[in-house]
């Protein structure tokens with residue numbers, strides 16, 4: 001199983017190169033002014049041009065209106081739009097239709113009830129990003145470095161196109177994969193030395209931990225419905 005790896009919130013040439021050289025499949029640029037990782041459209045264009053052809057470029061937005069989205073699409077020319085706010089199912093479908101780009105829709109997970117929207121959003125988005133819900137009092141809707149109970153995903157449809165996100169780092173990502181066998185992994189804080197400061201060594205260690213993960217063959221057989229003797 002090849003795991004798609006996204007490094008989010010990149011903002012310098014050096015750390016972007018570290019992510020690309022380490023084999024990141026997706027690189028994310030944050031257009032949320034309160035974020036320590038926020039970049040301007042022009043800055044993101046420069047970084048996107050550096051990444052183009054090496055990794056998929058993800059523009060991360062939060063409840064953004066069409067005019068602002070159009071400016072990003074025109075300037076940055078992203079491969080994906082990540083919607084990380086309270087966008088409704090209908091709004092996700094509208095954005096996908098209007099801009100003609102694949103949409104990565106983030107859903108905040110804290111408890112089993114938070115999984116209820118997965119089906120409806122999976123029907124309109126190209127991929128889901130299952131992230132930890134922001135802790136109480138958080139100023140950011142994402143990028144908080146907190147995780148959720150990955151076993152909440154035990155009953156997830158094995159074919160769901162999603163990325164696991166929230167508090168992942170080189171030290172816990174193998175366990176996250178062992179529990180979820182997620183087809184995608186996303187991180188921001190866990191590859192930083194301080195909020196917004198990406199660390200090349202942490203990026204390299206994180207991606208190495210993912211690439212080095214070997215799934216338990218029994219898990220695959222169980223997913224295929226085969227009874228596994230204990």
Ligand SMILES: O=C(O)c1ccccc1NCC(=O)[C@H](O)[C@H](O)COP(=O)(O)O
Pocket residue numbers: 008009028030032035036037060062084131140141142143144145146165166167168186187188189190
């Ligand atoms: O990263 C941010 O600053 C951010 C700000 C506003 C909305 C979303 C944001 N990040 C979204 C991401 O895709 C993060 O990678 C994801 O939330 C996981 O973050 P972390 O727990 O820090 O790895």
